[in-house]
Amino acid sequence: MTTLADPVPGGRPGDLGRVAALTADLATRKVHGVVLAYVDTAGVGRVKTVPTARLEAAVSWGVGMSPVFDTFLADDSIVTTDVLGSPDGDLRLYPDLDRLVPLAGQPGWAWAPVDRITQDGERHPGCSRTFLRRMVADAAERHGLAFRAAVEIEWSVGLGTAPGDAFVPAAAGPAYGAARQVELSDFTADLLAAFAAQGVDVDQLHPEYAAGQFEVSVGALDPVAAADRSVLARQTIRAVAGRHGLRVSFAPAVLAEGVGNGGHLHLSCWRGGVNLHSGGTGRYGMTAEAESFAAGILAHLPALTAVTAPSPASYLRLKPSQWAGVFTAWGLETREAALRVVTGTAGRRDQEANLEVKPVDLAANPYLALGCVIAAGLDGLTASLPLPGEITGDPARYGAEEAAALGVRRLPRSLPSAVEEFRADQVLRAALGPVLADAVTAVRLGEAAAVEGLDDARVAAAYRWKY
Missing domain, CATH: 3.10.20.70 (Glutamine synthetase, N-terminal domain)
Known part of the structure; x- marks a missing residue:
């Protein structure tokens, strides 16, 4: 702890x-x-x-x-x-x-x-780690809640010998393919050894969908430790890759087209050692409080996007029908929904049930992202907000009337639009405090201005090696 x-x-x-x-x-x-x-x-x-x-x-x-x-x-x-x-x-x-x-x-x-x-x-009012510690402490004091959290890490592996700032995939094998795992076997074996030596519990390490893309899933911890672990894991991946002559990018979009790198957040609420997302009388075993917590996240998702998808390159990734979760919708194990309810395997649901927030990438400061998601969820819990109906399949298939009836709306399509939503969200701004909230706004607008007039390919190139 x-x-x-x-x-x-x-x-x-x-x-x-x-x-x-x-x-x-x-x-x-x-x-x-x-x-x-x-x-x-x-x-x-x-x-x-x-x-x-x-x-x-x-x-x-x-x-x-x-x-x-x-x-x-x-x-x-x-x-x-x-x-x-x-x-x-x-x-x-x-x-x-x-x-x-x-x-x-x-x-x-x-x-x-x-x-x-x-x-x-x-306390420095601009310290994001201090902000997350404060959110966790306040939730314990005011609601008797603790949390378990984890951040998924997706990254693209390129050849260190590629010219300039070009991205050349270091593995040619197919998505999730055994060939790709073999091609980078020495690198990933050394990576697992480094994680083990550093006490980072790895659940999975595997090739992902995009060219040269891999993902690691790590064990859940309290939110501050989970954010720390995300930062440490990326430092480790980059260091081990460099020792193998490889270059890695955690940027949301390494290239203008295709599937980008995500950083999905997993979060569950606990009280007295009991998981509120399991064993309840609500949908899929959720308690009433867990449902309201999920409803709060859904309600604040448009504004949250300014924190969880903070780069102009984030909006190259946030596209429908690419499992990025670009609609305000939830569903059971629905990978196109922005909020995915994960029940876990029968026999372990009391330990594994959680929420997955999908419109998140690794340009996000993990302390800000987790703190704001918790603030949104607590707002829903405090107001006993009802969780709307779930969706199945791809929400992109809904017509305008059906989407409106289900409360399904598209998340912001650009960083300036996300900032507009954030500016209007008094809950998130109050949680962050005026200094940190204004810093978020100024930095996001600064990033948008820095790439004004650039096409998608140049936007992707501008952020390719920044994360």
């Missing part, structure tokens, strides 16, 4: 008592440096690093960082809000020792996620 305590100047309670032993252990493992990892508003992983010998200082007093990073775009240009984006000010990065792990894919390095506080020791 990840700590929900905020860092404080001088160190979190208990951290100083164990950091010396951790530092000594890392030195024994010949770990020379620690990666301090965070994700910016644009969804780009950013880092600072410290020598292992400086870990105690980082735990005690943090590592400096400018608040300007909260308004970086994927191309490293900077937008501004009323309070962010200037060269003024400083923050402190505090590593979470509960999540520190030596990196098997990067010998000589360890990794830890960070929370950010101000120089005065207050």
